[in-house]
Amino acid sequence: MGIDPTTSAKCLRCHAPPATADPAGSHRVEDGVSCEHCHGPSEFWLGAHFQRDWASKRGQYLTRWFHDLWDFVARAETCASCHVTIDHEIVAAGHPALQSEIVAYSAVMKHWNDLDRLPTGTFSPDPSLWAIGQIVGLRITVKMISQRAGRTDFQAIGDYSHFTDKQCYQCHHKLIEDAVRQALGHYEMVDIITQIVFPESRGELDRLWTDLTTALPDSADETQRQSERLEQWLVPQERRLSEHVLDQVTTRRLLDRITSSGNRLKTIELNDHTSLIDKSSVTRIDNIGEPWWYTTGPPEQTIMAIEALCEPAFPGRCAAGPGGIEPELREILNAVDDRLHYRPDQFGNALNSIRAKLFH
Secondary structure (H helix, E strand, O other): OOOOOOOOHHHHHHHOOOOOOOOOOOOOHHHOOOHHHHHOOOOOOHHHHOOOOHHHHHHHHHHHOOOOOOOHHHHHHHHHHHHOOOOHHHHHOOOOOOOOOHHHHHHHOOOOOHHHHOOOOOOOOHHHHHHHHHHHHHHHHHHHHHHHHOOOOOOOOOOOHHHHOOOOOOOOOOHHHHHHHHHHHHHHHHHHHHHHHOHHHHHHHHHHHHHHHHHOOOOHHHHHHHHHHHHHHHHHHHHHHHOOOOOHHHHHHHHHHHHOOHHHHOOOOOOOOEEEOOOOOOEEEOOOOOOOOOOOOHHHHHHHHHHHHHHHHOOOOOOOOOOOOHHHHHHHHHHHHOOOOOOHHHHHHHHHHHHHHHHO
């Protein structure tokens, strides 16, 4: 692309968000992602954050640039700003597809306990966080579809020699379709959430999604219009869900529906139209109607959903040991691990086995 990833905002926006420039300060770009990327400039709250009475006084710091992420919608939006949204030219240049599931991502760097704000003995907040993360993920990916549909210079063809020499990816990643697959993963989960939690709204969700996918092949303008309609519909659903705490019974119903969807989900596969270029590790597209990777979609989101929901729904039955589902989780992960050779039958069989262990 002709850019330096150590200085370009296209890369640093997520990999090393800049703090306020201070020649006398200790922060450097090389530090990577800092607390401030999620919580805002820390000049007025960092010291107070270490005090024992921080929890009771945190509210007063909200006006001093502290971003409070106790709110699940705000947290999901913050995470999605990097883990869902990505510059289209970076994708065209070969950046891996993104996937987002907020419970799993939070666990990687968690330095708080969501139960601290809830009464003792309260059911796990993870299912509620997972559900909100899926709706926010769908909204952000639908917005990405809209943005890409309105562009005609997806890969800046002509600007960079890497693209004009007709090597690498032949400049045909089909970025709109890539965004649709990413959105589809979240849509399948949101559809299940809606079925269980807000069944009266499922028909409207289905109509809006169908209108969007119907417009995709024919009109960029109509694609943008339908994307905006779905975006607008999802916003109040996020708030509505944030006021509806998911209990263990509801979590089990969600997991029941997710694990019973294998026969349908396993048909969402990537046809292998790829081959390796001689003396190169780059994949060439023989059929440019397919991206060179199997992008994040329903199978990946299904696996992450099981991992997020299983322990709250069935404590002690989601790991190794008698009756545990760890062997089946390994099997289902192997089925999607190689994105160029997705194995739908293996995926479906493993999902059915997980369901059998949990619900029979």
